[in-house]
Amino acid sequence: MKKMLSAVAAVALAALHGGAVTGSWRGNLDLNVAKLPLVFNFGDQGGCTLDSPAQGAKGIPVEVVFSSADSIALDLPAIGATFRGRVTPDSIRGFFSQGGMLLPLLLEPETPVDERRPQTPRGPFPYETVDTVFCSADGTELAATLTLPSRPVAVAVMVTGSGPQNRDEELFEHKPFAVIADRLARAGVATLRYDDRGTGASKGDFAAADIDTFRADASAALACARTAFPQLPAGVIGHSEGGTIALMLAADGECDFVVSMAGMAVSGKETVMAQNRRSLRAGGFTDTQVADAVKILDFVFTGIMETGSAPDVDSFMAANGIELPRRLVDALKQGLESAPLTYFRKMLSLEPAGFIGRIACPVLALNGTLDTQVDAVDNLALIARKIPSAKTRVYPGLNHLFQPATTGSVDEYGDIRVTISEDVLADIAAFCKNF
Secondary structure: OHHHHHHHHHHHHHHHHOOOOOEEEEEEEEOOOOEEEEEEEEOOOOOEEEEEHHHOEEEEEEEEEEEOOOEEEEEEOOOOEEEEEEEEOOEEEEEEEEOOEEEEEEEEEOOOHHHHOOOOOOOOOOOEEEEEEEEOOOOOEEEEEEEEOOOOOEEEEEEOOOOOOOOOOOEOOEOHHHHHHHHHHHOOEEEEEEOOOOOOOOOOOHHHOOHHHHHHHHHHHHHHHHHHOOOOOEEEEEEOHHHHHHHHHHHOOOOOEEEEEOOOOOOHHHHHHHHHHHHHHHOOOOHHHHHHHHHHHHHHHHHHHHHOOOOOHHHHHHHOOOOOOHHHHHHHHHHHHHOOHHHHHHHHHOOHHHOHHHOOOOEEEEEEOOOOOOOHHHHHHHHHHHOOOOEEEEEOOEOOOOOEOOOOOHHHHHHOOOOOOHHHHHHHHHHHOOO
């Protein structure tokens, strides 16, 4: 009898912690406004962690409450979430619960990263890389990687877009800066790319920074590159906000050439207004609702620019007879509450048209026709008008990350295997090596 009970207990424990599910399983959490990729990593011994590639979060602890051949129960106390699902050989179908929301989630076996992101560089490499550290103007130490071809003809500093990003500008497991650095090294161009302050191995407080801080960081990176290669032309390759920072440095005569990848040239307020207008239309709101929402945003942004604080939305709506769906108003308020207003105020107030006309060095400005964050037509037209010598190029069908896209929506970024168009890589390499 004792042996029989021991056997029953062993079976029960095997069902509870037996690791019936192993390996990595991926699914997209549908949040209506966006899809959030999630990856559960099950170990052979029954342990589990969660990765959220879009948020740069890895190794979130997961408690395996129950795991058997046909069902699984997971708790994620660190983020106040749970997952319960039914297991089949090729899928786990269930519900993810967090913050009072119960969302369906289908998990499927993860494909190897080299299949999902085939452009990510993998050794052996025909060049060297060296990790280094440099200090920004305020003394903050920033961690970087120098990529060193055997016979460099130029050196370029790479500046990331908005938000805290590592030196590879990693997003949805894409590593565009690593891909660009690899291509440039093979063309004889050295690069320096660095983790944003407070990100990766860099020190400092990202949340307390603004575009002037990031400009100072990029300037210090450029000085570091010049020290490493004193005899070479030194330029800046910037993406999105980094593209605007590259133009700022060029206007002050700090660099020998510039590549602006989807850099903002029109005003900050105009750019953010256009982003929101496109997002509202894509969200299915009526023309009247979009127009009213834009009026509110214009009022709010003007208030932030003038006073540094967000004005009262409800009072403005009441005074102007505006009625919008509650979910839209709540989303607007939540966005304002979470926005770093010091950073946002400077970004809204930025007027690149006032300084890019001073740029004398060679400029290559690139955009994709499906860029939903920085409009290709408006921004490249302004650059061409203010910098007649600039080379500008619009790529049909490419999004803000310069991936071949269908709509250009952020939702597509993680689903696209290509990290950056081969045409874009070829154009950047050809431009940078000819100085």
